[in-house]
Amino acid sequence: MALATGKQILDEAKKKGYGVGAYNVNNMEQIQAIMAAAKETQSPVIIQASRGALKYSNFTYLGYLMKAAVIENPDIPVAMHLDHGNSLETVIKAIDLGFSSVMIDGSLTEDGKTASTYDYNVKVTRSVVEYAHSKGVSVEAEIGTLGGLEDGVGSGKIHLTDPKEAKKFVDETSVDSLAIAIGTSHGAYKFKGAANLAFNVLKEIRALIDIPIVLHGASSVPKELIDEVNKYGGKMPGATGVPIESLQKAIKLGVSKINVDTDGRLAITSAIRKVFIETPEKFDPRDYLGPARTALASLIASKMKAFGTSGHAKDYAPQSLGDMKKLYATK
Numbered sequence: 001m002a003l004a005t006g007k008q009i010l011d012e013a014k015k016k017g018y019g020v021g022a023y024n025v026n027n028m029e030q031i032q033a034i035m036a037a038a039k040e041t042q043s044p045v046i047i048q049a050s051r052g053a054l055k056y057s058n059f060t061y062l063g064y065l066m067k068a069a070v071i072e073n074p075d076i077p078v079a080m081h082l083d084h085g086n087s088l089e090t091v092i093k094a095i096d097l098g099f100s101s102v103m104i105d106g107s108l109t110e111d112g113k114t115a116s117t118y119d120y121n122v123k124v125t126r127s128v129v130e131y132a133h134s135k136g137v138s139v140e141a142e143i144g145t146l147g148g149l150e151d152g153v154g155s156g157k158i159h160l161t162d163p164k165e166a167k168k169f170v171d172e173t174s175v176d177s178l179a180i181a182i183g184t185s186h187g188a189y190k191f192k193g194a195a196n197l198a199f200n201v202l203k204e205i206r207a208l209i210d211i212p213i214v215l216h217g218a219s220s221v222p223k224e225l226i227d228e229v230n231k232y233g234g235k236m237p238g239a240t241g242v243p244i245e246s247l248q249k250a251i252k253l254g255v256s257k258i259n260v261d262t263d264g265r266l267a268i269t270s271a272i273r274k275v276f277i278e279t280p281e282k283f284d285p286r287d288y289l290g291p292a293r294t295a296l297a298s299l300i301a302s303k304m305k306a307f308g309t310s311g312h313a314k315d316y317a318p319q320s321l322g323d324m325k326k327l328y329a330t331k
């Protein structure tokens with residue numbers, strides 16, 4: 001089995017200077033599509049489930065599907081990651097399910113909607129780090145807040161990360177990777193005008209901290225996909241994202257993990273809408289979920305190539321989680 005922790009995958013990516021996409025999953029077809037893309041491009045991969053996605057699947061269903069992805073792909077390093085965990089309790093549930101990597105988002109309070117204080121963030125992150133590391137699981141935290149909403153999570157207000165505060169936070173929490181806010185947003189409507197990311201802030205943070213940096217809300221919202229959705233009866237006027245060139249620049253400046261959810265949703269939605277409009281007589285779920293799976297696999301493969309992840313699966317020698325436990329015990 002090629003289960004890897006987020007730390008193993010991201011430390012390696014940071015060392016070699018490429019980005020690893022973390023792709024959100026809710027169902028079997030999404031998981032299969034992402035793994036097919038990883039296999040085709042020989043990329044390490046992070047499959048991530050939000051708290052909302054786990055709840056939707058009664059936790060266990062999605063957990064077992066993600067485990068199947070690991071078991072079916074022994075040559076591909078895969079991290080099973082919890083996206084936007086809101087409490088130690090959620091983190092424990094995910095680790096019990098076999099997750100090898102967790103995010104605790106202490107930039108928001110437990111309701112997932114209100115911005116928290118720095119002290120709260122440190123406290124909740126430390127408690128998660130202590131528990132997760134004892135189980136050999138790595139931890140991502142967040143400092144600063146993004147715009148937009150993801151599964152109902154988010155304060156809706158952008159608050160850029162303060163580089164000095166980020167450095168202090170990493171020192172005080174021993175977290176393994178850090179999500180920062182440099183102007184990206186969750187969802188399909190990220191910018192009113194042109195995309196504007198605070199690369200100067202990213203540069204300052206990179207100079208001060210030594211762990212992998214994570215970018216949330218980093219879908220590109222490609223115009224072709226939006227046009228396709230709208231052409232087949234959708235209604236998404238003015239949707240915008242982060243251009244792939246900006247993401248490549250962010251990777252060069254030190255971002256290692258790039259979260260992508262919206263673009264996958266768009267690929268699936270456009271493929272399903274097309275089937276419904278062009279062949280309204282079809283009613284077998286496989287007739288529309290199959291094309292959705294194919295469309296998603298091709299989108300993810302193009303991301304893996306653009307982020308520089310492709311070809312790097314062979315670089316890793318993923319240890320078992322047991323070994324990771326030892327690794328943390330010696331820390």
Ligand SMILES: [Zn+2]
Nearest residue numbers: 150216217259
């Ligand atoms: Zn996020």
